[in-house]
Each structure stands twice: as C-alpha cells, then as structure tokens.
Amino acid sequence: MAGVAGGGGGGGGGNDFQWCFSQVKGAIDEDVAEADIISTVEFNYSGDLLATGDKGGRVVIFQREQENKSRPHSRGEYNVYSTFQSHEPEFDYLKSLEIEEKINKIRWLPQQNAAHFLLSTNDKTIKLWKISERDKRAEGYNLKDEDGRLRDPFRITALRVPILKPMDLMVEASPRRIFANAHTYHINSISVNSDHETYLSADDLRINLWHLEITDRSFNIVDIKPANMEELTEVITAAEFHPHHCNVFVYSSSKGTIRLCDMRSSALCDRHSKFFEEPEDPSSRSFFSEIISSISDVKFSHSGRYMMTRDYLSVKVWDLNMENRPVETYQVHEYLRSKLCSLYENDCIFDKFECCWNGSDSAIMTGSYNNFFRLFDRNTRRDITLEASRESSKPRAILKPRKVCTGGKRKKDEISVDSLDFNKKILHTAWHPTDNIIAVAATNNLYIFQDKIN
Amino acid sequence: FSRRRERAARGLGAGGAMEFRLEAHRIVSISLGKIYSARGQRGGLKLHKNLLVSLVLRSARRVYLGEPGGECALPPRPGPPPPPDCERLRRGCRPLASEAAARGRPECPAESPRKRSAAERDPAAGYPGKKPRRETEQPPPQEDMETGNVASLISIFGSGFSGLLGKERGAAEATEPGQVCCEQPVLRSLNPWSTAIVAF
Numbered sequence: 001m002a003g004v005a006g007g008g009g010g011g012g013g014g015n016d017f018q019w020c021f022s023q024v025k026g027a028i029d030e031d032v033a034e035a036d037i038i039s040t041v042e043f044n045y046s047g048d049l050l051a052t053g054d055k056g057g058r059v060v061i062f063q064r065e066q067e068n069k070s071r072p073h074s075r076g077e078y079n080v081y082s083t084f085q086s087h088e089p090e091f092d093y094l095k096s097l098e099i100e101e102k103i104n105k106i107r108w109l110p111q112q113n114a115a116h117f118l119l120s121t122n123d124k125t126i127k128l129w130k131i132s133e134r135d136k137r138a139e140g141y142n143l144k145d146e147d148g149r150l151r152d153p154f155r156i157t158a159l160r161v162p163i164l165k166p167m168d169l170m171v172e173a174s175p176r177r178i179f180a181n182a183h184t185y186h187i188n189s190i191s192v193n194s195d196h197e198t199y200l201s202a203d204d205l206r207i208n209l210w211h212l213e214i215t216d217r218s219f220n221i222v223d224i225k226p227a228n229m230e231e232l233t234e235v236i237t238a239a240e241f242h243p244h245h246c247n248v249f250v251y252s253s254s255k256g257t258i259r260l261c262d263m264r265s266s267a268l269c270d271r272h273s274k275f276f277e278e279p280e281d282p283s284s285r286s287f288f289s290e291i292i293s294s295i296s297d298v299k300f301s302h303s304g305r306y307m308m309t310r311d312y313l314s315v316k317v318w319d320l321n322m323e324n325r326p327v328e329t330y331q332v333h334e335y336l337r338s339k340l341c342s343l344y345e346n347d348c349i350f351d352k353f354e355c356c357w358n359g360s361d362s363a364i365m366t367g368s369y370n371n372f373f374r375l376f377d378r379n380t381r382r383d384i385t386l387e388a389s390r391e392s393s394k395p396r397a398i399l400k401p402r403k404v405c406t407g408g409k410r411k412k413d414e415i416s417v418d419s420l421d422f423n424k425k426i427l428h429t430a431w432h433p434t435d436n437i438i439a440v441a442a443t444n445n446l447y448i449f450q451d452k453i454n
Numbered sequence: 455f456s457r458r459r460e461r462a463a464r465g466l467g468a469g470g471a472m473e474f475r476l477e478a479h480r481i482v483s484i485s486l487g488k489i490y491s492a493r494g495q496r497g498g499l500k501l502h503k504n505l506l507v508s509l510v511l512r513s514a515r516r517v518y519l520g521e522p523g524g525e526c527a528l529p530p531r532p533g534p535p536p537p538p539d540c541e542r543l544r545r546g547c548r549p550l551a552s553e554a555a556a557r558g559r560p561e562c563p564a565e566s567p568r569k570r571s572a573a574e575r576d577p578a579a580g581y582p583g584k585k586p587r588r589e590t591e592q593p594p595p596q597e598d599m600e601t602g603n604v605a606s607l608i609s610i611f612g613s614g615f616s617g618l619l620g621k622e623r624g625a626a627e628a629t630e631p632g633q634v635c636c637e638q639p640v641l642r643s644l645n646p647w648s649t650a651i652v653a654f
Contacts (some may be wrong), residue, residue: 092498100497123497185501204501233509235502254502287481287513291506341477344510345484350503 017436018452019375019386019399023077025062026445028390038441040428044108044116047432050078050439051118052446053103057087059120059173061131062446078448082131084173087122099124105190107199109212117176119199123186126201128177128212134170138162182208182218189239195246202239202251209263221269222251222261237352238298245304248273252309256293260320276318278325288340288349296352301361302433308364310355313337315366315376330376330383333368335406335417348422359434367426370415371442372402388426388440388447398452474517481514 027036035056042051050062063081090099100123109117115132140162144150185203192199200221201208207222222239226232234255242248247263259272280289292312300307301317306327309316313334316326332353336343343349348369355366367373368385376383385402392399405414428441436451488507492499515521 095498097498098496102497186497188502232505235505237502254505287478287510287517290509290513294502294506341481344481347488350506 019384019438019449020452021393021395021397021399021447022437022450023448024390024393024445025060025078025080025448032444036444038428038444038446039103040106041430041439041441041446042106042108042118043430043432043439044118045110045433047434047437049081049108049116050430050448051106051108052441053086053106053120054444055100055102057085057089057101057103057122059084059086059103059106059118059129061116061171082171082173084129086120086127086129086175087125090124104187107190107192109192110196112196119190119192121187121190121201124180124183126179126187126190126210127175128179129173130176131171131173134172135166135168136164137167139165177212177215179210179215179218182210185235188237191239191241191249193241193246194244198246200239200241200249202236204235207236207239207249207251207269219267221263221267223268223270237295240298240300240307243300243302243304250298250300250307252295252298254294255290256295256311258295258298258307258309258318274320274323276323276326278316284337286340288344291344291349292340297354299355299357301357302359303361306361308355308357310353310366312349312351312353315355315364317364317378328378330364330374332366332374333372333404335404339417343422346422348425351425351427353425353427354429356429356431358431358436363431365429365431365438367429367440369422369425370420371424371426372404373426373429373440386449388442388445393447396452399449475520478514478517482511482518485511485514 026038033056035054035058037055038052039055040051040053043049044051048064050064052060052062054060059082060080061082062078064076064078067076086103087101089101091097092099102122103120104123105119105121107119109119109128111117115130118129118131120127120129139146140160142151142156142159142162143153179201183201183203183206185205187201187203189202190199191202197213198209198211201210201218202222205223205225206220208218209221210218222236224234224236234253234257237252237254239249239251242250248260249263250258250260252258256277258276260274260276261269261271262273263269265271265273280293295309295311297310298307305320307318307320309318309326310332313336314332315330317328317330319327340349353367355364357364362379363375363377365373365375371388372385373388374383374385385404386399387402400413403411403414404420405411405416410416424443426440426442430439432438438449440447440449485507489504489511492504492507
C-alpha cells in the first residue's frame with residue numbers, strides 16, 4: 001500500500017490501519033442550508049488540492065500546507081485556497097424549467113504549468129476553470145497613480161519602468177471555457193481522457209466527447225435514446241475514461257450493466273466491445289430488485305486492470321477481462337435488504353453512493369447512512385465501518401470501528417438498524433492519490449481523516 | 455419499519471398471495487404519488503428516478519392485477535408451474551407463445567431500441583404492459599369496481615414510460631376523484647386507492 005505499510009499485517013486500508021481524525025470543514029449548525037450540502041469531492045492528481053462542490057453551485061478548494069518541521073507528528077493540513085461561484089441557477093424559458101446550480105461533478109486536469117485547471121458541471125453546462133496565484137503586483141505605472149486614478153498625460157515629464165513588488169497571495173479563479181447546450185438530459189458524469197486533450201460528459205441517454213479547446217461543438221459517441229421513448233428501459237448512470245488507454249471508456253446503466261467501448265472501432269460507440277453483467281439471483285428478487293441493481297458509480301482502478309461499481313447495497317470489483325461476473329463483491333449494508341420498501345417510500349433507495357480506490361488499488365471506500373462509511377481491504381478481505389461525527393473530532397483521535405446490530409441482542413456500542421439516521425448519508429468520498437488521507441463529505445461538512453503516524 | 459410489510463414485500467408473508475397483493479397495492483399508490491410529485495420538482499423531471507419508479511409501478515401492478523409476469527417481481531416459489539421467462543419480460547419482449555419462437559429471438563424492442571421505425575416492428579409487440587385495457591377488464595369479479603376505476607390511471611402510468619411524457623395531464627382528466635369514490639362503497643373502504651386517485 002502506498003505510503004505506509006501496516007505493522008505486521010501487510011498494507012491495507014482496512015483494519016491494519018488506525019484512522020485518525022484530522023480536520024472538519026463546514027458549519028456546526030444543526031440547521032443545514034440546502035445550498036451548503038456538499039455534492040462532490042475530488043483530490044487533484046498530486047493530492048495537494050482538494051475540491052468540493054455544493055448544491056449552491058460553489059466550489060471550495062483546499063490546499064495542503066507544506067509539512068512543518070516544528071510539528072513532525074502531523075501531516076500537512078488542508079486550508080481554504082480558493083472559493084468561487086461556479087454555476088448559477090438558470091431558467092430554460094423554452095421548456096419552462098429551472099436548471100439547478102448544484103455541482104454534480106468536479107474533475108481536475110493534470111497540472112501542466114503553474115496554474116491549476118478543473119472541470120465542474122451542473123445538470124446542463126460544463127465549465128473549465130483556471131485557478132492561478134498572484135503574489136506580485138506591478139508598481140510605478142506611468143499612466144495611473146498608485147490608487148488607480150488616471151494621470152493627466154500632459155503632466156508626465158519622465159518615464160519609469162514599473163517594478164514588480166510582492167503582495168499578499170491572491171488566488172483567482174476564472175472560467176476559461178464554457179461547454180453548453182450539448183445535453184438534453186441531466187449530466188451525471190464527466191471524465192478527463194488520458195490524452196489530456198479531450199473529455200467526455202454523460203447524461204441519462206447520451207455521452208459526448210469534447211476537446212478542451214473547443215466549446216461550440218462536441219461529438220456524440222453514445223446514444224441510447226430509443227426511437228420511441230415509451231420503450232425506454234434503462235439510462236446511463238455513470239461513465240469514465242480508462243486511465244491509460246485513451247480510446248477506451250466505460251458506462252454503467254440503471255440495469256446494473258457496464259459497457260466498455262472502444263472509440264477506435266466506430267465513431268458512434270453504440271455497440272460495446274465488452275458487456276459486464278452479473279446474473280440475477282432469483283432468490284433475492286423483490287419489487288425493488290431493479291432499483292437496487294442500478295449502478296450509481298463506476299471507477300477504474302489506478303492500474304487500469306479493474307473497475308469498481310457501486311449499486312445500492314454493494315460494491316463490486318470487476319476484472320476487465322471477465323465479463324460474466326465480478327471478481328469481488330463487498331456488502332456495504334446488507335441489513336437494509338429487508339427494509340427496501342420503507343427506503344423506497346422515503347426515497348432513500350434512490351440515493352447515489354460513490355466509491356473510490358486508494359492509490360495502490362489495495363483498498364476501496366464507500367459511504368452509507370448514519371454518517372457511516374466503509375473501507376474494504378482487498379488483500380486481507382477485512383472491512384471496517386467508521387463514522388464521521390463531531391463527537392469523535394478531537395485532533396488525532398483514533399476512530400473507533402462501528403457496528404450495526406442486525407438482529408438478536410444488541411451488544412454495547414452497536415447500533416440497531418432502526419436507530420440509523422437515514423438523513424445522514426455519506427454519498428461522496430475521496431482518497432488521496434498516494435497517501436492514506438481520506439476526505440468524507442457528510443451533508444454540509446467535510447471530514448478529513450488520515451492514518452496514524454507511527 | 456413494519457416487519458409484516460417488509461416480509462410481504464419479500465414474499466415471505468404468512469398471508470401468501472393476498473399479502474403480495476396488498477403490498478403491491480400499497481406500492482402502486484406510493485409510486486403514483488412519487489410520479490405526481492416529480493412534476494413540480496426543481497431542475498425538471500429526473501429521468502432516471504422516474505424510470506425506476508415506473509418499473510416498480512409496473513411490477514406491482516402486475517402482481518396486483520394478477521397479470522402474467524407478475525411473479526417476476528417476486529422470488530420464485532418451489533413447485534409447478536414453471537416460472538415465466540422473466541428475462542425476456544424484463545427486456546420488454548413479448549411473452550413467448552411457443553417453443554419455436556423461443557429458439558429465435560424475435561420482437562425484443564429493447565435489444566436495439568434505436569432508430570427502428572414503428573413500421574419495422576410488429577405493432578402488437580412491445581411491453582406486455584402495453585395491452586392493459588383488455589386485461590384489466592378481466593379481474594376477479596369482486597374486484598371489478600376498483601380495478602375498473604383505476605384502470606385508466608394505472609394503464610397510463612404502468613404501460614412503459616408514456617405516462618410520464620405528455621400524458622400527465624390526461625391522467626388527471628381521465629378520472630374524476632370525487633364521483634368515483636362516492637359511488638363505490640367497496641372502493642372507499644380501500645384507503646390507498648382513494649389516496650392515489652385523490653392525488654391526481
């Protein structure tokens with residue numbers, strides 16, 4: 001496992017580690033404003049920057065401080081680096097519809113110069129943002145005063161060369177490209193290609209390919225809209241480019257299937273190269289089987305050999321060379337299977353949980369209810385349930401594993417299924433690309449945890 | 455959470471078939487309520503969620519009305535009769551009438567749904583749910599009133615996706631809540647139905 005080897009037990013993200021509280025960002029208020037609810041979390045390629053998007057259309061970027069020699073026991077903390085309003089609510093007058101400003105996804109571009117670039121998207125429009133630092137300003141202009149007032153040109157008798165002087169660091173975010181009007185349905189995914197020049201955006205029925213420099217057109221590469229909408233049986237739920245092969249991408253569906261497509265085979269990738277589906281287990285069939293098999297997230301492993309899918313109750317790891325079943329299945333909260341009717345009634349069954357890999361692909365993480373989140377170690381097959389709560393938010397406090405009591409006598413420290421708070425859901429989590437630092441979004445709070453330094 | 459309700463949804467209720475139907479009944483009304491409230495949601499109709507709701511609605515409706523394929527929503531029970539071909543029904547194909555048809559793969563509109571004109575396809579093919587009218591009028595006699603009353607409502611929302619697109623207004627006009635409930639004392643006693651109708 002990248003970064004730290006667990007003592008004696010081999011590297012792993014599960015029980016071998018002791019996860020500690022590091023930081024929490026966000027208001028403590030019990031009353032949560034809808035706009036403050038975090039809707040996406042993403043580390044950049046180096047892990048030095050951590051971006052969050054919220055329902056109010058804002059993006060907040062945290063930067064990791066340099067390691068401090070005077071405090072060797074704590075890794076660099078994440079502090080606010082930049083905040084900006086990415087999307088505003090819009091009104092589509094033609095369809096008489098409001099377009100939500102909620103940020104559905106943020107994806108960073110690999111860094112190529114001093115500035116940082118990211119893509120952020122709401123339901124309809126994708127924007128490329130440039131985040132740059134300014135720590136110098138020019139002084140000694142000829143045509144204007146220090147306070148900016150224009151000088152009378154006839155009064156100028158001598159010329160001087162402006163000098164750059166240091167100033168307080170200012171971080172500016174500016175929209176460099178706006179990719180609009182290409183999606184009839186709601187955008188659920190964006191994914192930057194490994195060629196660093198193109199990216200895809202996916203809505204319920206279509207996937208478009210864009211060039212980062214070109215905003216006035218995109219190529220439609222997948223279209224599953226039936227000629228007759230009455231025949232609609234499935235929608236696209238997530239899509240991602242392969243991390244190394246720039247011609248390969250996958251998309252998942254509401255029917256629990258994943259299609260892998262190769263853009264070299266044809267311009268329109270309606271025919272998949274590979275089709276991943278696990279046969280249904282007839283004994284667990286219910287009215288809600290279709291809903292719980294809908295895939296809410298798909299992520300390639302860093303190696304590119306595997307991909308992971310999240311459906312309502314489980315996380316599955318697939319080997320790209322085996323289409324007929326996943327190689328690993330992890331139950332996230334199987335105790336909810338008997339509660340599906342109630343979860344349908346209160347809409348929780350439609351919650352879209354995300355999942356993520358650690359840097360070495362040896363562990364995976366996903367969220368659950370009651371502010372619980374789960375980590376699975378793929379090597380040891382051990383798993384752990386942790387909670388993001390203010391109560392366990394003392395600096396460097398070790399998180400205690402949590403356990404849900406599924407029946408019979410409830411042990412001390414266990415929580416029964418009926419006591420779970422279904423309003424406290426962890427849908428968005430992110431794992432640092434190389435270190436054991438995880439970011440967990442709990443409604444309007446962002447928790448950062450890291451493993452204990454030995 | 456109601457344990458009895460949950461067990462019924464899983465098909466393990468002691469009441470057996472009746473409990474399924476009551477559960478299906480309840481799920482239909484919950485689903486209709488969700489579709490109705492989706493209309494006013496900020497950000498426009500959420501295609502994914504409404505598709506899932508309409509699929510649940512279709513399954514529950516099949517169970518409630520005792521249509522073929524209703525068993526597909528439930529775990530298989532041991533013993534005869536042999537289970538229906540749920541896979542084909544799920545894909546929206548016509549239930550196979552003969553073995554000969556079973557060998558080929560005819561009329562599966564969901565397989566390559568795009569860009570096939572209506573003329574290419576057998577007009578009678580498509581979802582089993584697309585021929586609701588005839589079926590809903592043949593329910594068990596004692597339920598004649600109820601299913602007749604909501605048949606038009608269910609057929610609009612239960613048959614594929616058309617119910618959500620453009621026919622929503624039609625649904626409200628198709629039933630007249632006040633009249634129907636008052637005239638049918640049997641119906642009035644079944645609260646979930648009246649709730650569903652009043653919602654529209």
